[in-house]
Amino acid sequence: MKTFIIGLTGASGSIYGLRLIEELAKRDYLVHVIATDTAKQVIPFETDIHLEAFLEDLQQKGYRVVLEDAANFFSSVASGSYQTDGMIIAPCSMGTLAEIAHGISDNLLDRAADVCLKERRPLILLARETPVNLINLENMLTLTKAGATIFPASPGFYSKPTTLNDIIDFMVGKILDSLQIENTLFKKWS
Numbered sequence: 001m002k003t004f005i006i007g008l009t010g011a012s013g014s015i016y017g018l019r020l021i022e023e024l025a026k027r028d029y030l031v032h033v034i035a036t037d038t039a040k041q042v043i044p045f046e047t048d049i050h051l052e053a054f055l056e057d058l059q060q061k062g063y064r065v066v067l068e069d070a071a072n073f074f075s076s077v078a079s080g081s082y083q084t085d086g087m088i089i090a091p092c093s094m095g096t097l098a099e100i101a102h103g104i105s106d107n108l109l110d111r112a113a114d115v116c117l118k119e120r121r122p123l124i125l126l127a128r129e130t131p132v133n134l135i136n137l138e139n140m141l142t143l144t145k146a147g148a149t150i151f152p153a154s155p156g157f158y159s160k161p162t163t164l165n166d167i168i169d170f171m172v173g174k175i176l177d178s179l180q181i182e183n184t185l186f187k188k189w190s
């Protein structure tokens with residue numbers, strides 16, 4: 001049974017992370033969720049969804065989702081000896097991306113990402129900013145060299161999306177593909 005960590009930051013696009021949590025939970029994976037303080041403000045602002053209520057709803061349906069305290073370094077996911085199948089930060093702000101690129105682990109989200117890098121586990125950052133500056137690009141390069149995957153939140157349109165959900169699912173499906181998790185969230189090119 002797989003275990004994933006989902007990081008939610010204060011970048012725009014919180015719906016991507018929420019959809020990803022649903023998709024992983026639906027597969028009966030264990031999902032640890034870490035939200036930064038800013039994410040907790042941006043999520044309800046953008047989506048009208050409250051993270052705690054969203055996760056409680058999934059728990060009541062029997063899914064295995066755990067909301068971590070971003071200030072708790074005693075959490076299992078702060079340690080490399082706790083086995084996980086990787087971490088996805090969706091959406092990832094340029095601030096969090098910079099912290100991880102520079103090894104600054106001053107919250108649990110940063111620390112869990114740092115653990116994924118040191119343990120050579122998948123680390124995907126759904127980077128959300130446009131345009132990007134030189135510092136952002138250099139940080140992305142640093143992370144790519146360290147083994148992370150930068151996933152710009154830039155959906156393709158060749159799958160002919162007709163709804164906002166189609167566009168969200170395109171990105172979530174691409175992330176699942178990258179983790180070799182079967183999905184039919186978007187029409188694959190054939």
Ligand SMILES: Cc1cc2nc3c(=O)[nH]c(=O)nc-3n(C[C@H](O)[C@H](O)[C@H](O)COP(=O)(O)O)c2cc1C
Binds near residue numbers: 010039094095128129
């Ligand atoms: C509504 C809203 C949208 C934002 N969108 C972005 C974004 O897309 N990308 C980004 O890097 N920062 C964005 N920010 C700024 C970040 O929230 C800010 O840099 C914050 O310090 C990030 O902290 P965190 O990475 O700890 O969540 C946004 C802020 C707000 C209020």
